[in-house]
Amino acid sequence: MRHIVTVQAVVTAAEFDREPTFAELDAIEHEMPVIRAEVELLDAQIIALDRTPNEVDARRIRRARRKVLAARLAAANLTTMHIPGVSA
Template identity: 55%
Template sequence: MKSIITLPATSEALVFDGEPSPAELEAIDREMPLIRAEVELLDARITVLDRTPSQLDAHRIRRARRRVLAARRELTNRAVAGSPEVA
């Protein structure tokens, strides 16, 4: 049987402590409105899985879809506004 030798990490980039980095947390915070909108849409769809959607259910799903699209648009616009222009 061969033994496995572990080498010490030579760089901070190789060390993983299981926690998200500050940059990852910031990215999550930026995307949180989209995440919440997608969860709301998923919740609306789950609600009608076992029954025929009523008019109120259909309205809730449409409203949730619009919120997802608006959140995606806002996130994309912020990303485009923050990126350097290509000439």
């Protein structure tokens, strides 16, 4: 006699089907100034693509590049001062 049983779905969630951990959320929050600065740079570059770049466009792009570098420097300095999960 053959038994008929139902096939059970996997009980544990898949790797892609979970919420971010607090450490991942902290890392995202730590990188947000860099992300915002890079978006601002991308916006300035897109504006310059639509037309022949003038002096104002060039200044906007230079300012955005400096802001990206400053945000990356600040993020790197914060990382060396405090690494989440590691006690000094």
